[in-house]
Amino acid sequence: TDLWLQRLDNANPFEKLLLLHQCVLANVRQLLRANDLAQLDITSQFSQLGMDSLQQVELSRLLSEQLAVDLPATTVFEYASISALVQYLARHYWQLPLPDTLGGKGSATERMVESSTDQAVSSPVVTALQPVSREQDLPLSxxxxxxxxxxxxxxxxxxxxxxxxxxxxxxxxxxxxxxxxxxxxxxxxxxxxxxxxxxxxxxxxxxxxxxxxxxxxxxxxxxxxxxxxxxxxxxxxxxxxxxxxxxxxxxxxxxxxxxxxxxxxxxxxxxxxxxxxxxxxxxxxxxxxxxxxxxxxxxxxxxxxxxxxxxxDYAVWQRTLLNDAALTQRYAYWQQWLAKGEPPEPIHTDYPRTHETYQTQRLDYRLSAMNSEALTQLAKQQAVSNLVMGLTGLLLVLYQRDQCDDIVIGTTFSYREHRQLESMIGALTTVLQLRFQLQAQQTLRELIQQVEQVVKQAIIAQNVPFQQVAEHYPMPTQQAPSVPFFRVLFTSLPDSAETYHTDDLIIRPLDQQTGFVIRPDLVLWMKENHSTAQPHFQGFWRYREDLFKQESIATMADQFALFVEQFGGSLDQSIAQLTTTVAAQCA
The missing domain is CATH 3.30.559.10 (Chloramphenicol acetyltransferase-like domain)
Incomplete structure (x- = not known):
């Protein structure tokens, strides 16, 4: 951070523009693990360069940190090429002119930036996060x-x-x-x-x-x-x-x-x-x-x-980000989401919902190194995240179980869009509600890209207060308006918490396997383990024991592994072919 800022402080306007370009390019190279991106068209979309949605969010975070600016998570979605992003930064944070050498007035890149500026109401320049008076009513985030x-x-x-x-x-x-x-x-x-x-x-x-x-x-x-x-x-x-x-x-x-x-x-x-x-x-x-x-x-x-x-201070500041235009765009997402009709019925359960205790059991799983490699390679090939691939596998499991073509899954998303939030304790992780509509003849390639787009759209629309959506939605009279639309949650675990060694003390977080009560019917956790000679994915299924038999969850875990195994095959397989293959293997 100090290096980039020192060089920017000592540069003239044209040099600043070149430095911004170098900074963006260096971070793109780092995220894609590419040694040479010099020959790439700087007007190419980040997705065309092979960058998935979560990597684009991470690019926003890295630039925020290194340039001492505060970029919303969705900035890179809306200024979706190296050139457009550089010029957005130059205009809005350094008030620099845009010379022809990097796409100046009248160029295609300039028109792209102007178009993005008109449309990107959900990604304003982040206002200063400052302490506020405690002598006022402090709102909730x-x-x-x-x-x-x-x-x-x-x-x-x-x-x-x-x-x-x-x-x-x-x-x-x-x-x-x-x-x-x-x-x-x-x-x-x-x-x-x-x-x-x-x-x-x-x-x-x-x-x-x-x-x-x-x-x-x-x-x-x-x-x-x-x-x-x-x-x-x-x-x-x-x-x-x-x-x-x-x-x-x-x-x-x-x-x-x-x-x-x-x-x-x-x-x-x-x-x-x-x-x-x-x-x-x-x-x-x-x-x-x-x-x-x-x-x-x-x-x-x-x-x-x-x-x-x-x-x-963050809760007060957060409300300044969502002006009327930004909220209108986010509500448009939910209007489109709800226009698909009422959310589907909850996942089929083994036991009726008559005596709900919400107590849970846990079933651990581990994908083989071969299946884990198939998942990782397909993610890279399709320029999507491992999160998207995990969601794709879970979608296929749920489709196989219930033959339902309209599926809602929740997933956790965390982005601390201001540098000062990195050292703050508080509730900053949101839950994205993802709605997918599947077709039997849809190919695996098409399904993966649908999941990627749904995740990206949900990230953009994430900050609409959920109860406001619930209030505008005609919930069934027997269902409390606080109940989320999803009954299944997928989350990708962060790396294990660090163990701390002091002079005479070791502090180590322990895994908790018992005692949980959960609101969703089913939670699938997945993380990548690099601590062994063969990296692999592992995690667990946490399920409500008042709704599911253990053997049902074991079957779903087996199906998840088998669907991931199919990721190493043809992308042109249809959902119908995939489910038929897995059903035969489970028989």
């Missing part, structure tokens, strides 16, 4: 409103309780750990925020730091054997996740208990309401916990930089 709406509809539900379990090995002082957790509480306003109603609208109420304390409970398991300790951990998770809903208006939305298994072996079990954290926040919290605990155990001041903004 759009993501928070969705979580608040769900919880208000079902106040005793635990759908949005998020677990985070850390193993602490070494000399652990419960007192210092208590101080550390409270230091995090002071540092991040989001961790001490409640959500009362004011004039029939939820607002953020930040508890003053001096009045905010997290009570760290303690349990001694040293007299239990290993099996009993595992059972006790599972019971603790069930208690936190299934039986203790949060009161958004009055509770501190973070709980913690320290469980000692041996002299130097502890487990810190935490649960949060999703309205205050996402997965990136938990990674950040773990990193800062390690830093703060190390400093406090030595009696030193921590070296964490001051936070320039807090989550409430």
């Amino acid at each position: 759009f993501v928070q409103r969705r979580y608040w709406f769900h919880q208000a509809t079902e106040p005793t539900a635990c759908f949005h309780n998020v677990p985070w379990v850390l193993q602490l090995q070494g000399n652990v002082s419960p007192d210092i750990l208590q101080e550390t957790l409270n230091a995090l509480l002071v540092r991040h306003e989001s961790l001490r925020t409640q959500f009362p109603l004011k004039n029939d609208e939820p607002v953020q109420d930040i508890i003053p730091a001096q009045h905010s304390t997290l009570a760290l409970a303690y349990q001694d398991w040293r007299d239990l054997d290993h099996t009993a300790q595992q059972q006790q951990l599972a019971a603790e998770l069930r208690q936190h996740l299934s039986h203790q809903p949060f009161d958004l208006q009055h509770d501190l939305l973070w709980r913690a208990v320290l469980c000692q298994r041996a002299a130097q072996d502890f487990v810190l079990v935490m649960s949060f309401h999703h309205i205050i954290v996402d997965i990136q926040s938990l990674f950040l919290l773990t990193k800062e916990l390690a830093t703060l605990y190390t400093a406090m155990s030595k009696g030193e001041d921590h070296c964490l930089p001051e936070l320039p903004i807090q989550y409430a």
